[in-house]
Amino acid sequence: MSTAAAPIGTPKTGTNPISPRLAGANPGDTGPAGTPRATPTPKTSTAWAHARYVLGENPVTLIAALLFAAYAAMALLGSAIAPFDPLASDTARALQAPTWRHLFGTDQLGRDILSRVIVAARVDIGIALASVALVFAAGGLAGLAAGFFGGWVDAVVGRIADTIMAFPLFILAMGIVAALGNTIPNIVLATAIVNFPLYARVARAETLTRRDAGFVDAARLSGHRDGALLLTQVLPNIMPIMVVQMSLTMGYAILNAAGLSFIGLGVRPPTAEWGIMVAEGASFIVSGEWWIALFPGATLMLAVFCFNLLGDGLRDIVDPRRRT
């Protein structure tokens, strides 16, 4: 969490470009002699221009974005950029330390660890993405409805969230996967369920503070009924905080998926997956073959790190109060 908090403070240290920009965008602004400004600044600040501004302003977010791009490439391209077949074993080359040929070394079956790390990105990030999307839809909507309508809706959503929170979350995820069978859809479901209270509560709290806002009444006067009002007026307002939440839980979701695999309740070998690779490599650390566990573990750690940092950067981009 401390890593996630770091980039918030960083913009303050640099020069603040907000005020000159605002002044430049003011159409009524005039130069010192009372003449209109010679160089009118472009009025349309596109999302892309704003994203570039935020990234330039906040180098930590830039690093996170670059890392994210790398992970996205790994997940999308997968085996196309992997130098070797991640499943092809070659016992003659087993347990080789990192070399130029095998940058991350090889494991006990002679499989190239770099290739396996790359191919595993799709599995891990895919699981995390699917579960975050699922829990965002379910938890977000439940929280919205609970905060907006109150009464029995609030009571039902609140008690469901409490029930889930009553269990140690990882144990609950283990239990769900163990009961339903360890397939990828079940891992996605388990990860989504353990994150449900977080989303429902954040969405509920954010909705509660806006339920009685003037713009909600104004929207009713504009002809919005409750359903449309929730989705088109309230939801966009709680999106920034939900996006941050999504990015933060994305990291936890990856950890969760890898953790389940690590203890043998997730994806099954020989599929390339970071958790399994760390589990398999763990027994070799004692005998000196550190690279088998280290590289997938470091990749996993960096992924969590990256999504946490990205959450803060995304908030800056999405929140219009920061838009200049």
Next chain:
Amino acid sequence: MTALLELENVGKRFPVGRRRFFGGTPQPHVHAVDDVSLTVDRGETVGLVGESGCGKSTLVRLITRLLDVTTGKIWFDRRELAEVPARVFARDDDRAHIQMVFQDAGESINPRFTAANAIADPLRRLLGLRGEALTARVEEAALQCGLPSELLGRFPHQLSGGQRARVGIARAIGTRPRLLVLDEPTAALDVSVQVTVLKLLQRLKADLGLSYIFVSHDLNVVRLLCDRVVVMYLGRIVESGPAAEVFAAPLHPYTRSLVAAVPRLDGERVEAARLTGEPRSPIDPDPNACRFHGRCPVGVARCGTEMPPLRDFGGGRFAACHFAGQAGDRWDKVTST
């Protein structure tokens, strides 16, 4: 002249506290609005005054059909609206005809909407306008409210208080309403901006043939702008009548103290008109006692056992006090001591 809006014995009660699981004591209710009848004629400006918590805002929400009434009828242009649930009224044909300007313009504009988008929202939803027709109508409304078109692309946090107020007004007049409810439209503004906004409202009323319900704390503004004034106290109307006459010679003791409380340039003050004590509780109030009893400088034992009805004093003036009309003597007696 026929009435545009007519409220008939409108009441709104809110349950408070928790209902006991096994019944027992009946559920207590806050009587936010109690037995209110009033009319607004076409082209008329009716002022609604009263202290905080007197039910003005609830009454406004009932009139604008954001809340359902507990009792009574609301006639708008000879149509009964109270029987249409507030949820359904959002898509009603008359939704476009009753619009509202909010107290805090900044808070009443969705922070994720640009000014143009905020003004366009009711036009899109209620009139089904799209494309160029929509843009033209948005710019027309903005122009009518003196809002430069360069500002239309801005978000509310990039606008000044006066500009936000204009966006709020432009949004409200965009659908060409017939009744505009103004809920303290200038309360959040600087005094200098207040004047321009009030002038704008005056001009719009004449140009567009609007009828106003004007809620305000500022009695000077009400006196200047309103044709008639309705004074509320604890959910009930205590006095109503032509604004000039009500302010010149108030009939109800509460109105008297309100008028006396207006700061005057000569610094003179009717000290005895200051009210002491707290208002009575609005939770299940005694139906047989005057709501003002206990705080009223005139009150006698009768006020505690008999609710004074709203009586007609001729010339469109009404007051709910046993001693109104003859109260002059009584009032003078109280204030001279």
